Amino acid sequence: MRDLTEKTITTEKIYEGKIISVQVDQVKLPNGERGKRELVKHPGAVGVIAITPDNKLVLVRQFRKPLEKTILEIPAGKLEPDEDPQTCAFRELAEETGYQADSMNHVVSYYTSPGFANEIIHLYEAKGLTTGSMQPDSDEFVELVELSLSECNERIASGEICDAKTVTAVYLWQMREWKDR
Template sequence: MSKFEEKTIKTKEIFNGKIIKVSVDDVRLPNGETSIRELVKHQGAVAVIAVTEDKRFIMVEQYRKPLEKALVEVPAGKLEPNEAPEVTAIRELEEETGFTTEHLEYVTSFYTTPGFCDELIYLYYTDKLIPLTEEKALDEDEFLECQSYTMAELDDLIKRERIHDLKTMYAVQYLKLRGFD
């Protein structure tokens, strides 16, 4: 046992939904005391940094109910059970942007909010976009608009908090590290 590990004594499932599971765990702390942890389990997600031939960046705008506002984000979506992240990345790219690719480069993965949630997002990059000949259907409860932006426009969207989520902020920083300006 590591010096920071918390040993689960008891787990109580609170909610088991389509996207998340919520539980409350009683834990034994490293000092022997006990505490309670509220946990959100998530199956994981992918995000795709998609760059056009003319060095524009494909983003989608959609309403985020927890925030009560629309955000501009990189194309992304949740993993299906037993689905490889690369497969999810291609599916989401096609559904949300009307493009596909035969060249997908793994960038990294990261936990979004490890203080209470185990959601892991896999981030991919492509600059080899191929327009689809036939539009793919979005999920029945998904409404979004796809647009392309310059880096200056992305910077402005960040300043105005239209881009205001971790995965997209990370993606923009990654593009800058790759030399896009």
């Protein structure tokens, strides 16, 4: 098996922000040539698949500046330094929706855009939901929405659900529904 590793020669930090950092690495390619890689570093995040007792997916409606539009998403958030993803999942569900969960089961973790970013998202399924009060961050404006599976699929078709973690969550839910028939 061929070694495809790219060895870092130099790293130039371009930007250090609250959520991401950006760097440019000069690398030695497997063929011995040099290349340049623009990298976005991210601390990772969680997403929560929460199905209510009346079989609806818990979502938040939120404006997303990079898209310049309001979309529907599963509750999610960035990991704090050294935070356990499961702990983050409990926190984000409660903050954004007011729902509390008895347990969080890890479903899958995946990299969002490995060609230029190291962001990993850990998806959890919330079990044993009870209602509470929302406590979003001071700069976070969200609206709670609960939709059936068919309504979620309609919102995917219309583009209102358009982010990878939420589309993945809906399709995982749909696969489970088919399996349980």
